[in-house]
Amino acid sequence: MTSDLLIRNVRPMGGPATDVLVRSGRIAAMSAGGAEPSIPVLDGAGELLLPGLIEAHTHLDKTMWGMPWKPHAAGPRLIDKIETERRQRRELDIEPERQSGRQALQSLRMGSTHIRTHIDVDTEVGLSGIEGVMRMRERYRDRIHVEIVAFPQSGLLVRPGTLELMREAMRLGAEVVGGLDPNAIDRDPKGHLDAIFGLAQEFGRPVDIHLHEPAELGGFAMELIIERTRALGMQGRVVVSHAFCLGMSDRDYARSLIDQLARERIAVMTTGAPSRPVPPVRECAEAGLVVCAGSDGIRDSWSPYGNADMLERAMLIGLRNNFREDEEIALALNACTRGGATVMALADYGLEVGCAADLLIVPGEVPAEAVVSRPAKRTVVKGGRIVVRDGEVTTAA
Numbered sequence: 187m188t189s190d191l192l193i194r195n196v197r198p199m200g201g202p203a204t205d206v207l208v209r210s211g212r213i214a215a216m217s218a219g220g221a222e223p224s225i226p227v228l229d230g231a232g233e234l235l236l237p238g239l240i241e242a243h244t245h246l247d248k249t250m251w252g253m254p255w256k257p258h259a260a261g262p263r264l265i266d267k268i269e270t271e272r273r274q275r276r277e278l279d280i281e282p283e284r285q286s287g288r289q290a291l292q293s294l295r296m297g298s299t300h301i302r303t304h305i306d307v308d309t310e311v312g313l314s315g316i317e318g319v320m321r322m323r324e325r326y327r328d329r330i331h332v333e334i335v336a337f338p339q340s341g342l343l344v345r346p347g348t349l350e351l352m353r354e355a356m357r358l359g360a361e362v363v364g365g366l367d368p369n370a371i372d373r374d375p376k377g378h379l380d381a382i383f384g385l386a387q388e389f390g391r392p393v394d395i396h397l398h399e400p401a402e403l404g405g406f407a408m409e410l411i412i413e414r415t416r417a418l419g420m421q422g423r424v425v426v427s428h429a430f431c432l433g434m435s436d437r438d439y440a441r442s443l444i445d446q447l448a449r450e451r452i453a454v455m456t457t458g459a460p461s462r463p464v465p466p467v468r469e470c471a472e473a474g475l476v477v478c479a480g481s482d483g484i485r486d487s488w489s490p491y492g493n494a495d496m497l498e499r500a501m502l503i504g505l506r507n508n509f510r511e512d513e514e515i516a517l518a519l520n521a522c523t524r525g526g527a528t529v530m531a532l533a534d535y536g537l538e539v540g541c542a543a544d545l546l547i548v549p550g551e552v553p554a555e556a557v558v559s560r561p562a563k564r565t566v567v568k569g570g571r572i573v574v575r576d577g578e579v580t581t582a583a
């Protein structure tokens with residue numbers, strides 16, 4: 187199958203119109219009006235050219251996407267959601283390979299070319315989620331890139347045997363070590379963080395830890411994460427997902443945390459959650475922090491919301507951060523593109539010559555308009571092949 191393509195008349199990031207020549211899956215040249223080579227041609231019709239969107243935080247193994255509607259049943263606390271999920275996993279047929287495939291294709295339709303997904307590892311499901319999602323990603327490997335975080339959703343130390351399963355998940359090929367609220371779930375912050383950073387060292391892998399813990403409690407956990415990142419030389423290889431504590435009302439403390447995160451090149455992931463304090467994206471970016479973005483759970487026992495649209499995610503982040511100017515909305519979109527690419531260490535991501543031809547073409551004058559209008563008509567190119575045309579996955583893919 188060819189991965190050569192000539193894309194006519196597109197405007198990279200809203201700039202002047204150009205043609206994009208793709209050879210062997212990479213951007214080979216960007217210039218207007220060259221001769222017609224004997225390769226497939228895609229007419230961009232003067233639309234906007236963006237790099238493929240990056241879904242940097244979701245949970246592919248537990249979505250109920252495409253299943254009958256299930257009213258939300260979990261109580262308000264974190265532990266209610268964990269227990270409801272464990273029960274629903276037994277009662278409903280949430281088969282990880284099928285369900286992860288449904289959500290991955292939905293992501294692709296919406297313009298994402300890369301996904302980082304956290305996959306549950308616990309003493310009940312064992313490695314079945316990891317194995318199912320690995321089969322799915324192999325099947326769709328030419329369409330979408332999926333990176334797996336082994337995630338101890340039900341706790342690491344409170345459920346003996348989980349750490350050994352996490353080790354097994356890393357041996358199977360999970361790329362990232364996950365963690366979760368070291369105070370609130372394991373009630374042993376030092377033990378939890380030593381265990382996950384230990385695994386990261388053992389396998390030479392990065393860390394991505396869910397930190398919902400609020401204010402001073404979250405700040406305390408974050409300081410322990412910062413200490414370990416520094417001591418182990420893991421700068422640039424740690425993400426704190428959610429990082430709600432950075433939105434705390436004590437701005438002096440939050441600011442000192444942001445500066446320490448920047449110093450150790452620790453990234454943060456935000457969903458722009460409307461119901462919680464969130465990391466202030468502009469302040470983080472100005473301090474030099476990498477900010478990436480994700481949908482988190484989509485139509486699962488945690489949340490009935492979500493549609494895997496990272497343009498919509500950029501809009502939600504923009505709304506949550508009171509962004510109105512084009513340059514501000516660009517910051518939100520940057521979290522859904524280059525921020526995610528940085529945490530996933532995608533060295534060949536972008537719109538420059540030599541980058542992988544992982545691209546999104548949408549109507550709109552400038553990126554801010556695409557975020558605000560979230561057009562249904564989207565064309566997605568992955569490795570130089572058209573995988574979505576006008577919002578539908580192509581059969582050729």
Ligand SMILES: [Zn+2]
Pocket residue numbers: 243244245304396482483
């Ligand atoms: Zn999550």
